[in-house]
Amino acid sequence: MTRGRAFAQSLDGNQKAVAVALTVLFGFGLGFGVAHLMAGSIAYWGVVSVPFFITLRVALPATVIAGVTGVASGYVLAKGRFPGRDLLESLGSLPIILPPTVIGFYLLEVLSPGTRVGGVLTRVVGHALVYNVDGCIIAATVAAFPFCMRSARTAFEGVDVALEQAARAIGLPNWRVALQVSLPLARRGIAAGLTIGCARALGEYGATLMVGGDINGKTRTMSLAILDSFTTPERNTMLLILVLMAIVAMTGVGLLGRSRS
Amino acid sequence: MIALIPHSWLNAFAIPPWIWNPLSISLRAALEATVVVTVAGVALGYLLAKGRFPGRGAIETVFSLPMALPPTVVGYYLLTRLGGPGPIRDAEVHLFGHPLTFTFAGIVVAQIVESFPYCMRFSRAAIAGVDPRFEQAARAMGLSRWRIALFVTLPLARRGVIAGIAMAFGRAMGDFGATMIISGSAPMATTMPIALYNAVFYGSHEQAMVLALVQVGVALTILLGVGRLGRVRPW
Amino acid sequence: MTSALDVAVARHIGDFDLDVAFTVDKGISVLFGPSGAGKTLTLSLIAGLLRPDVGTIAINGAIVTDCARRLYVSTQRRRVGMVFQDGLLLPHRSVLDNVALAVRQVGGRRARRDVARTWLERVGAEELAQRRPVSLSGGQRQRVALARGLAGEPALVLLDEPLSALDTKVRRELRTLIREVIISSGVPAVLVTHDAEEADELGDVVIDYDDGRVTGQHAVARPSYPEPPLENPAGTEPS
Numbered sequence: 105m106t107r108g109r110a111f112a113q114s115l116d117g118n119q120k121a122v123a124v125a126l127t128v129l130f131g132f133g134l135g136f137g138v139a140h141l142m143a144g145s146i147a148y149w150g151v152v153s154v155p156f157f158i159t160l161r162v163a164l165p166a167t168v169i170a171g172v173t174g175v176a177s178g179y180v181l182a183k184g185r186f187p188g189r190d191l192l193e194s195l196g197s198l199p200i201i202l203p204p205t206v207i208g209f210y211l212l213e214v215l216s217p218g219t220r221v222g223g224v225l226t227r228v229v230g231h232a233l234v235y236n237v238d239g240c241i242i243a244a245t246v247a248a249f250p251f252c253m254r255s256a257r258t259a260f261e262g263v264d265v266a267l268e269q270a271a272r273a274i275g276l277p278n279w280r281v282a283l284q285v286s287l288p289l290a291r292r293g294i295a296a297g298l299t300i301g302c303a304r305a306l307g308e309y310g311a312t313l314m315v316g317g318d319i320n321g322k323t324r325t326m327s328l329a330i331l332d333s334f335t336t337p338e339r340n341t342m343l344l345i346l347v348l349m350a351i352v353a354m355t356g357v358g359l360l361g362r363s364r365s
Numbered sequence: 366m367i368a369l370i371p372h373s374w375l376n377a378f379a380i381p382p383w384i385w386n387p388l389s390i391s392l393r394a395a396l397e398a399t400v401v402v403t404v405a406g407v408a409l410g411y412l413l414a415k416g417r418f419p420g421r422g423a424i425e426t427v428f429s430l431p432m433a434l435p436p437t438v439v440g441y442y443l444l445t446r447l448g449g450p451g452p453i454r455d456a457e458v459h460l461f462g463h464p465l466t467f468t469f470a471g472i473v474v475a476q477i478v479e480s481f482p483y484c485m486r487f488s489r490a491a492i493a494g495v496d497p498r499f500e501q502a503a504r505a506m507g508l509s510r511w512r513i514a515l516f517v518t519l520p521l522a523r524r525g526v527i528a529g530i531a532m533a534f535g536r537a538m539g540d541f542g543a544t545m546i547i548s549g550s551a552p553m554a555t556t557m558p559i560a561l562y563n564a565v566f567y568g569s570h571e572q573a574m575v576l577a578l579v580q581v582g583v584a585l586t587i588l589l590g591v592g593r594l595g596r597v598r599p600w
Numbered sequence: 601m602t603s604a605l606d607v608a609v610a611r612h613i614g615d616f617d618l619d620v621a622f623t624v625d626k627g628i629s630v631l632f633g634p635s636g637a638g639k640t641l642t643l644s645l646i647a648g649l650l651r652p653d654v655g656t657i658a659i660n661g662a663i664v665t666d667c668a669r670r671l672y673v674s675t676q677r678r679r680v681g682m683v684f685q686d687g688l689l690l691p692h693r694s695v696l697d698n699v700a701l702a703v704r705q706v707g708g709r710r711a712r713r714d715v716a717r718t719w720l721e722r723v724g725a726e727e728l729a730q731r732r733p734v735s736l737s738g739g740q741r742q743r744v745a746l747a748r749g750l751a752g753e754p755a756l757v758l759l760d761e762p763l764s765a766l767d768t769k770v771r772r773e774l775r776t777l778i779r780e781v782i783i784s785s786g787v788p789a790v791l792v793t794h795d796a797e798e799a800d801e802l803g804d805v806v807i808d809y810d811d812g813r814v815t816g817q818h819a820v821a822r823p824s825y826p827e828p829p830l831e832n833p834a835g836t837e838p839s
Contacts, residue, residue, distance in 0.1 A: 122408070122412065123412060123416065123418060126409070126412070126424060127420065127424075130420075130423070130424055130427055133427065190589070190592045190593070191589070193588075193592055194585060194588035194589045194591075194592050195585070197588045197591075197592075198581070198584050198585065198588065200532070200535075200536075200588075201532060201535030201536050201538070201539045201584050201587060201588065202539055202580065202581065202584045203538070203539040203540070203541050203557065203558030203561065203580055204539075204541050204542070204558070205541050205558045205559070205561045205562045205565070206539075206558070206561060206577045206580045206581060206584075208562075208565070209561060209565055209573055209577045210577065212565070251600070255598070255600060258596055258598050261596070262598075293598065296600055297600065300432065300433065300600050303432070303433035304432075304433070306433075306435070307433065307434055307435035307436070307438075308435075309435050309436050309437050309541070309542040310436075310541040310542060310558070310562070314562070314565065326435070327435030327436075327437050327438070327542070328437070330435065330437050330438060330441060331437055331546075334441060334444075343438065343441070346434065346435060346438050347430075347434065347438070349433070350430050350433035350434045350438075351426065351430065353433045354426045354429045354430055354432065354433050355422075355426050357429070357600050358422045358425055358426050358429075359422075361598070361600060
């Protein structure tokens with residue numbers, strides 16, 4: 105009640121109208137969406153579970169790899185004093201706005217056994233890295249990495265330097281300062297970045313299509329499978345799962361972000 | 366949607382059509398989408414940063430969903446909402462004379478939806494980062510809320526807001542899944558990402574190389590600019 | 601005759617309790633006390649940036665805050681001018697346009713700029729008109745902030761530690777200027793400071809603050825100053 109009144113008092117007439125319109129729009133959209141999704145039945149779980157578990161098998165390792173490398177490079181970008189950091193950050197951020205087909209194209213160039221680099225890689229690893237789950241994991245890692253890196257950098261830069269200097273003054277080596285002082289202090293921002301990175305890995309479509317090959321039962325993740333099920337009854341089940349995952353992810357990002365101020 | 370740019374651009378450098386056609390379609394669609402996203406995204410970002418109303422977090426989450434949803438799901442919803450029978454489609458027919466699916470306007474809508482969260486979140490973060498004492502001083506000067514927003518808050522937040530607009534433009538240029546579904550591979554809607562996909566699997570390797578390189582150039586330019594505009598925490 | 605400002609308010613924030621009452625007339629009234637005594641909070645309540653829990657505030661006899669009647673006039677309509685410690689000039693506008701933004705008595709960009717220019721002259725900053733705030737020294741910045749605080753013909757001007765960020769020499773210089781400009785404008789002023797010398801030199805009345813309470817109020821003996829001009833102080837007429 106008081107919050108509502110405070111809200112009303114904080115806005116003038118025009119802003120109030122906009123806010124009311126948005127709220128109505130939002131309410132309608134949500135109600136419509138939920139009703140629509142509930143129409144789907146869990147009876148189709150048997151069909152949906154195959155792409156679902158492929159998605160998890162791709163997105164979870166991808167998030168772990170992107171998280172570790174992203175946080176490490178975010179730390180280097182935040183604390184390092186070397187020229188070209190901004191260029192490096194821009195290069196690492198490319199997958200945020202680069203079309204997934206471009207990523208797919210370059211991954212094929214580097215991973216296909218037919219190319220020079222890919223041939224060497226295939227021999228070293230012992231098996232091909234395209235048209236199987238490994239290829240999907242690589243594509244999802246690339247999609248998730250920039251979000252982990254960028255939020256790690258801003259989170260590390262937000263850590264009070266005095267706390268790090270104090271830790272150094274009592275004799276902790278740099279790597280312990282990073283792991284035991286900076287990392288815990290930056291954890292919220294990093295967690296938000298990992299969450300959104302995980303969501304991007306779960307939803308990757310274009311590069312996964314090109315590198316994974318869209319093989320049913322092997323590399324067909326949910327983002328790919330949804331295309332084939334537009335006209336089938338398991339569509340709603342799949343949409344329900346995907347939309348719920350997205351809502352959970354973005355709510356998590358919102359909660360982690362909100363409490364930092 | 367908006368006839369901002371004449372359909373036939375002056376192709377001054379005689380770029381071969383296999384680059385020029387998708388590039389001009391991509392640029393035009395992304396520019397039109399960015400105009401819409403800028404107005405709506407900055408306005409909602411301002412409201413989220415400054416309003417003190419319940420449900421703010423929920424609104425931000427819902428409008429951010431396209432960041433977390435697979436582009437295919439976004440494309441599916443647009444296809445069924447814009448193209449399926451119902452009041453929305455009737456409105457499209459009434460306004461444009463035909464449904465927006467499988468047309469150029471359809472991909473603009475897809476790009477608006479995909480790029481909106483970036484503009485909204487960057488703007489929200491930048492506006493929330495403005496020192497509130499500037500706004501208090503402006504209130505004491507007797508400025509109305511609208512004038513404070515336009516003359517004080519937005520200019521002070523402009524770097525982050527511009528970064529968000531640039532990111533939104535880049536995302537609009539880079540969308541593949543949603544564009545592909547809503548366009549149904551209509552030639553009028555073959556954007557750069559789709560042209561690259563076609564070149565990789567049905568065209569020549571040289572064309573694919575060039576198309577990929579052009580897009581890397583565009584994306585890198587945007588990101589370098591965003592990097593220079595400084596830091597906000599959009600997520 | 602109505603007093604320039606009537607304050608009787610209480611406000612609770614966290615562990616801090618503010619409970620003050622005072623009445624002042626035209627001239628400069630100084631709120632003096634250590635930091636954390638509630639002086640700046642009082643200014644925020646007078647300006648309407650915050651609301652008291654209980655109490656009333658009247659400016660020139662007009663009630664602007666009355667908690668019992670749930671009456672809170674918005675900051676915009678209180679006609680107060682404010683001067684902050686660090687100036688808070690907008691970095692994206694020229695000095696002249698910063699001052700012009702505060703002019704509300706005339707319409708039109710040119711007219712507002714003319715008024716703003718008159719005020720820059722009165723604070724001795726006319727040659728800074730086209731400069732950007734970042735290029736100003738601390739003293740210049742506060743001159744411009746003073747011009748901006750008065751340019752809107754406020755019913756009351758509030759100055760929050762306007763000289764605290766400056767070094768001693770500039771501070772002394774600006775004290776004289778602030779007193780001259782405010783007294784000649786005829787606008788009543790409330791000034792917050794923790795500097796005793798500044799309080800004595802600037803104030804007609806000094807109100808002592810300590811830990812959220814008023815502990816004393818005394819007039820400062822000083823030679824009488826000339827009556828303010830009766831017409832528009834912003835100088836819309838040729839001077």
